[in-house]
Amino acid sequence: DAGVTQSPTHLIKTRGQQVTLRCSPKSGHDTVSWYQQALGQGPQFIFQYYEEEERQRGNFPDRFSGHQFPNYSSELNVNALLLGDSALYLCASSLQWQRGEAFFGQGTRLTVV
């Protein structure tokens, strides 16, 4: 049983570019949340997707957008990249009815230069 998988694992982008990160949830999970984790800090909630809809958003600008597909996989898009967007981006999957426990992927390390 595959856990949460994210791709790519590492990425280097230039300021102003756009990036798409991908996440496949744990088998059977229907809810995907995205987090940004800066070095030495806790994960910061970006948004959560359930039934292909964004149902809650954290304090992130509109440059951050996402999508969930019918197979529950998800994408995170970031436009007009800034140096400050450099971070580890984590995807977590869970069951809608089982609030709390979440399984994290290994993350995508994004570096903006």
Added chain:
Amino acid sequence: GQQVMQIPQYQHVQEGEDFTTYCNSSTTLSNIQWYKQRPGGHPVFLIQLVKSGEVKKQKRLTFQFGEAKKNSSLHITATQTTDVGTYFCAGPNTGGFKTIFGAGTRLFVKA
């Protein structure tokens, strides 16, 4: 806004010593979760506490949820080098689906 705070930020212990990290929320939580993140790794779910005053044990780890459901603690008895990592507490925002993480406590264990 709603905040989750953790202390201490760092803790250095000798192998075999005990370790405790504390978590405080600015608001009452419906539940609290604890995660462990090894250096270079991703957060791994440890446990969820739901009831006021709840205490749960996992081998050498003891988790407590405060009576007011605004604070929690994780205690590790007789630390081992495998306990190295950052321990995060996290809780849901009131009435929503957002999970708010504390800044974590990084544990260093000297053999």
